[in-house]
Each structure stands twice: as C-alpha cells, then as structure tokens.
Amino acid sequence: MNASFNYIFDRLCMSYPASEARAIARLVLETRFGLTPIDICMGRDRTFSLEERRELENIVKRLSQKEPVQYVLGQTDFCGRTFSVAPGVLVPRPETEELTEWIIQDEKASGFSSPDILDIGTGSGCIAITLSQELPQAQVSAIDISTQALAIARKNAERLGAAVDFRCQDILDSPSKDQDSPLWDIIVSNPPYVCEHEREDMEENVLRYEPSQALFVPDHDPLLFYRAIGEYAVKTLKEGGRLYVEINRAYGWETTRLFQSLGLRDVTLKKDFYDNERMIRCRK
Template structure:
C-alpha cells in the first residue's frame, strides 16, 4: 500500500463515523504518525510503499479509530498551546476552549505569580502557564494517581518544573497547603450534567474518564463550591480565581461567587460565543 492509497483508505473508512472534514483531519494525523512525515513530504513521496511495520501500525490504529476511540488516545498525543502532550484514557483530551482560558490567565498574570491548577489531568493548563510565564511558581493537584503520572511525564518532556500533589479537592481534610498562598487558582473541573450525555458522541462517552467529565444533575456546581471555599482560604489578597464552566451555568457560577464574597467577576465567552470562563477576586475586606 502506498502513502497515497493509505490516506485514501483511512478517509473512506472514517467517513462511516465522522463527517468528511473531520475524517480527513483524522486520516492526516494517522498518516503523519505512521510515516513520521508531514503532509508536504508525503505528497512528494505519495507513491512510496508503507513498510510492513508501518502497514501493521496503520491497520491497528485504524481499527481502533473505527471503534470510536479518539485519535488522540490512539496516537497518545494531543497539542495544547503549541506543545505536544501525552494523553491516554486516564486524562481528558485538551480542548481549544481551555487554551483560551490559559491565554487569558497569561495576559493578566503578574511576574513571579504563584499559581495552582486544580484537577490538572494531563497537566496541560499548568504546563502551558509555566511555558507562558517562566518565572511563575506553578503547582497542580489531581485526585487520580494515574493522571498525575501522565502530567509528570508531560512536565518532564516539556522541561517545566511543576509541583504535583495527589489531592481530592472535595475532601477538605486533604487541603494541606498551610504554608502556601496563591496569586492565581485555576480549574477546569467536571461540569457536564449527566442528562447531557445523550448529546455527546461515543468517542467521548466510551473513552474519556467519566469522573473528569460528569457531575450529578442535582448538584452540578459541587466542584465550584468546594474550589471557591478552598480559594477563600488559600488565595492571596488581590489574587484571582479562574474557572472553565458549563456554558449553561454561567449565571449560576457568577451568583455563587458573589454570594461567597468575590468581586470584579468577569464572565467571558469563548471563540464560539458561549459562556465558557469566569474570573473573580476576593473582596479586600473579606
């Protein structure tokens, strides 16, 4: 099978489960992974034959893709803020809207800021912020040892120093930060209500970690409440709290922040025009 034939075969198979443009993009990623060549190089060598090892890798990866496994998990990589991250089924796949959150923080953070990322997953937010702000002191926590292992690998691969800690943010007995206060606390916590599952695709539902995605309908703000209480204890005066949010719960998150003594609250839309991010600071007389 030539490079050109492999690309065509991948697209034709993927059309059965993805729209045309997405199938083409996934096929492009697959061929780049299999051949270790970019698109321009493959076009110049379109009549070159896949080796037996490349053919086997191509077939195995394509079969996994046809079972709805996300291409990022199949290839074990995702790009975030211009950097390649290891991802697997223990962590969420980084999304473009989360890149917007990281960039928002970058534009407002002061030099030497102490930053905490809650629910770090792959470490993408914490590592991106350290790349953006080299003199920042960045820490990150997660409830999952497996996720922290992925995050640590990413930090090492991307040559960033991040302080990782295993912590359940919903358990205040684990809030062991007695000698630490932060200028910035950021979190992209679970925020998808269980009733929203029916609107989601199988490549998310069947493969991405459930506990990192979903909250019960009866208490969709559970993580926000706990993180806000944590922030009231560990956020410095004039420090700021940043959230990624469910687009349907922006007003509720803002109301909760106001109730808990925060001010200068900003509800920000993402590039698709959806309420996606919130930032707030503690009142100076709190």
C-alpha cells in the same frame, strides 16, 4: 490523494462524517508516519514497512471503533506544545487553551514577578505546564484525584522541561481547605461540569473512552466543584489574587452568583471562540 490516505479515509467514512474522516487521515499520516500536508495534497506516498502497515491497520481499527484519535496517537497539541494523553486522562479542548491564554495575558500585564499558581484537577498537566513555561518566574503546583492522570502529567512535565509540583488531592475533601494563611496568587481549574442528563447530547467517543470522573457532576448539584473551589479560593488566595475557571455554558449566571455570594469580587464571565459563556475570572 495518495493510497495510504485513501485507505484510511475509506475505512473511516463508515464511522465518521467525510470532513472528519479526512482530517483524521491527515493527522495520522502527518503525526505517525511523517508525511507532510504537501505530500498528502500532491498525492505523494511512501513505502511502508511490514511493521508500519501493521501499525496503520491497528490505528484504523481503533479509530473505526470510535476511540479518540488523540488516544490512538498518544498525543495532542495544546497552546503550541505536544502533550501525551491516554485513556484515564481528559483530552484537552480548545476552550481550555483560551482559558490558559487569558491567564497568561493577565499575568504579563499585571507585572507579578513570581506568582504562586495552583491548577486544580490538572489532568494531563496541560494548563500547569503551559503556565510554568510561559511564566518562567512562576511557582506552579497542580493537584488531581487521579493517580493515573498525575503519572501522565509528570511525564509531560519531564519531557517538556517544566517545573511543576504535582500532588494527589481531592478538592472535595481537602484538609488544606482549613488553611488560614494565603498561599496562591492564582488558582485555575477546569473541573467536571457536564450534568448527567447531558450525556444524551455527547459524542460516542467521549462517552466510551474519556474518564467520567473528569467530566460529570450530578444533576442535583451542577455547581458541586465550583462551590468547593470557590470556598478554597476565599481561604487560600492572597489579597488581590485571581481565580479562573472553565464552566458549563448552561450555568454561567448561576456560577457567577455563587462566586459573588462567597465574597469574591470583579466576577467576569467570558465567552469562548464559539460564542458560548465558557470561563470566569474573579478576585479575592
């Protein structure tokens, strides 16, 4: 391995398992300093300028403090595209990619020519922007309570050339929940779903750096957001319209029953790549 790889790896091994330190070191060198995987494996190095050496030292320092590598690099990949991320916006997960891909597959199979889509709690905008670009005839809107997240989402949309209507709105206190006329063919959401008591099982980098507002719900009401989203979907989905949500794997049955009780039909609970019950689709 080259000297720059060894420098990063040796420093990170004090804070991360060896396999994770190795993966992060490769990602840093490839993303920020332009080395290829072959360069790294063959031990090829490059000359770093003084400015680059200082940048590398700063990166390693932040990583050693358990800051997520996505925040340190300012970006992450999602469904084949690179999205900007920063503290204040949730880092997109592979499970959310699976949810997004499920929608794309269903939509392409359904033959809708120009669906109206709403993403609730858009965060970085990864779901909304991906749907806008993969389904170019769709009209995509997205809401979030965080102005900081919306600023990042808008920048992502502009950079990636996606036409998404972003708005600041709280689904828990939304005047449009009283809307009577159908608005949407598809509603999708990856809302907060981690219960407070689950904190003890979470990684330090998530707890210290990612926004609690986007992660946690009170222990006494784990379905808080699903109830609000389901009620909103019943009022605003067009007949035959679909609701897709990412869920807490511990509450698959409870979330299914909730949607059924609200009158949504064809409720389908789907497992993710890791064999966890992670997403639901249902219809108006």
